[in-house]
Amino acid sequence: MTRHGKNCTAGAVYTYHEKKKDTAASGYGTQNIRLSRDAVKDFDCCCLSLQPCHDPVVTPDGYLYEREAILEYILHQKREIARQMKAYEKQRGARREEQKQLQRAAAQDQARGFLEKEAAISASPLSRPSGAVVTLECVEKLVRKDMVDPVNGEKLTERDIIVLQRGGTGFAGSGVKLQAEKSRPVMQA
Structure with a gap:
C-alpha cells in the first residue's frame, strides 16, 4: 500500500473534472472559455461605443468609429x-509657496542667529570707565600721574589702561620694527 499525505490531490483519485472545478473556483491556472456571439461586436458597430454607427468614420487600419463618439472622446480628453493642468498648477503654486516659506524661515533663522550673536558681544567698552x-x-604724562580718567574724572586702575597694538598685513608685518633686508649670493671660500 502507498502512503497517503494530507493533500490527496496528487493521487489518481483526484479526477480531471475535480481539477477543473477547483481551478474555476480558485481563479488560478489556465482557463479557457468559449466566447458567445454576445461578446463579439457587430460589423457595423463603433469601436468606442460598441453601438451601431449612424455617421461612420473608418481609419486607415480598418477600425470603424462613430464621428460623434470620437468628438465626445476628444472633448472628454480635453x-x-x-x-x-489645474491640479498641476495648484500643486506647483503650493510648492512655490512652500519654498517661499522655507526661504523666509531660513532668513528669519539667520537674522535671529545674527541678533543672538550681536547680543552676546559685550556692549561695555574695553577701556573700562569711559572707553576713551x-x-x-x-x-604717560597725565593719566598715570593721578590715575584719573581725563574724560569723566573717574578713578582708574592699571588694569583699566589698555595699550592698542598697531595692525598690519602679513607683508608689512606690524610696522613697529620694520627693517628691509636684501639677500645676495655669497662666495664661499
Missing part, C-alpha cells in the same frame, strides 16, 4: 487634461 582712546604720550 476636459481631463484641463482638470489635470588717548595717545600713549597722554597716558
Whole structure:
C-alpha cells in the first residue's frame, strides 16, 4: 500500500473534472472559455461605443468609429487634461509657496542667529570707565600721574589702561620694527 499525505490531490483519485472545478473556483491556472456571439461586436458597430454607427468614420487600419463618439472622446480628453493642468498648477503654486516659506524661515533663522550673536558681544567698552582712546604720550604724562580718567574724572586702575597694538598685513608685518633686508649670493671660500 502507498502512503497517503494530507493533500490527496496528487493521487489518481483526484479526477480531471475535480481539477477543473477547483481551478474555476480558485481563479488560478489556465482557463479557457468559449466566447458567445454576445461578446463579439457587430460589423457595423463603433469601436468606442460598441453601438451601431449612424455617421461612420473608418481609419486607415480598418477600425470603424462613430464621428460623434470620437468628438465626445476628444472633448472628454480635453476636459481631463484641463482638470489635470489645474491640479498641476495648484500643486506647483503650493510648492512655490512652500519654498517661499522655507526661504523666509531660513532668513528669519539667520537674522535671529545674527541678533543672538550681536547680543552676546559685550556692549561695555574695553577701556573700562569711559572707553576713551588717548595717545600713549597722554597716558604717560597725565593719566598715570593721578590715575584719573581725563574724560569723566573717574578713578582708574592699571588694569583699566589698555595699550592698542598697531595692525598690519602679513607683508608689512606690524610696522613697529620694520627693517628691509636684501639677500645676495655669497662666495664661499
